[in-house]
Amino acid sequence: MLLFGAMDAAMKTVTIDMGVVAALFWRCMIGVVLALALFLAQRSPAIPRGAVLRLHLLRGTVVAAMAVLFFWGLARTPMAEAVAISFIAPIIALFLAAVVLKERIGSGAIMASVLGFAGVAVIASGRLGLLGGAAQAAGQDTGVAQWSGIAAITGSAVLYAWNLILQRQQAQLTSPQEIVLAQNLIIGFWMALAMPFVGTLPGEQLLSAPVGWGLLALSAVLSILSLLLLSWAYARAEAQALLPLEYSMFIWGALFGWLVFDETIGWTTLAGAGLIVTGCWLVARQPRP
Structure with a gap:
């Protein structure tokens, strides 16, 4: 979750300057090079076929739409608020796991999710309290841009819930290296198709600067490391055991929002984070089958 926050x-930063489609395209191109090296380093790399290939295509398409919505919304919304909204995804996915993966939902997992959602509600209430007159006094955007950002992140959260279930299925069928390579290829393909509709190489002023390429490369490396670790974890644990741990992402989102974008952290953030950590602790101490 720390890697995802970074x-x-x-x-x-990159999306604000060059737009979400171009940012995702270039990140995936860098990611393909790195992921291909990891894939070929396996003892016996094989081209996926049949059900595995279909699952790669489905998840890659879902993640492409999810990423566009999330990063487009993130460019218009404070990081802490964006992460808080996205926390509806683990709750949706917890019950999707029961339907799709036939997993039994334990009482501890439900309690952890309730505590996590309560923590998010506390944090979001503090953030939403800045809207209206208070936000205007603080010089923040309260118009269509901010609300459209919230709507986009909400839509991405629904897709993220589906992605979490697909991730669990995918991790049981193939290697993390193959998953990472397939996802970067498929997302890059969809972004390449979309680029003509948003202009040719938007954000050239960023790409001409070393810091732009540095941020894209950093994002690609962090994305690959995060996906590898998640794929490894989902291949070894039930979705309901891992999903509440998603809530710790808020802590990192709030921290990076404060460090990088000077977004404030109030008492509601601390109170909500306490509930989130408690939920994570409850699910972590559950006996495993």
Whole structure:
């Protein structure tokens, strides 16, 4: 989750300057090079076929739409608020796991999710309290841009819930290296198709600067490391055991928002984080089958 927080901060910076489609395209191109090296380093790399290939295509397409919505919204929304909204995804996915993966939902997992959601509600209430007159006094955007950002992140959260279930299925069928390579290739393909509709190489002023390429490379490396670790974890644990741990992402989102974008952290953030950590602790101490 720490790696995802750092990646979000890097991608928010790049997306603000060059747009979400171009940022995702170039990040995936760098990611393909890195992921291909990892894939070929396996003892017996093989081209996926059949059900595995279909699952790669499905998840890659879902993640492409999810990423566009999330990073587009993130460029218009404070990081802490964006992460808080996205926390509806683990709750949706917890029950999707029961339907799709036939996993039994334990009482501890439900309690952890309730605590996590309560923590998010506390944090979001503090953030939403800045809207209206208070936000205007603080010089923050309260218009269509901010609300459209919230709507986009909400949509991405629904897709993220589906992605979490697909991730669990995918991790049981193939290697993390193959998953990472397939995802970068498929997302890059969809972004390449979309680029003509948003202009040719938007954000050239960023690409001409070393810091732009540095942020894209950093984002690609963090994305690959995060995906490798998640794929490894989902291949070894049930979705309901891992999903509540997603809530710790808020802590890192708030931290990077403060460090990089000077977004404030109030008492509601601390109170909500306490509930989130408690939920993570409850699910972590559950006996495993």
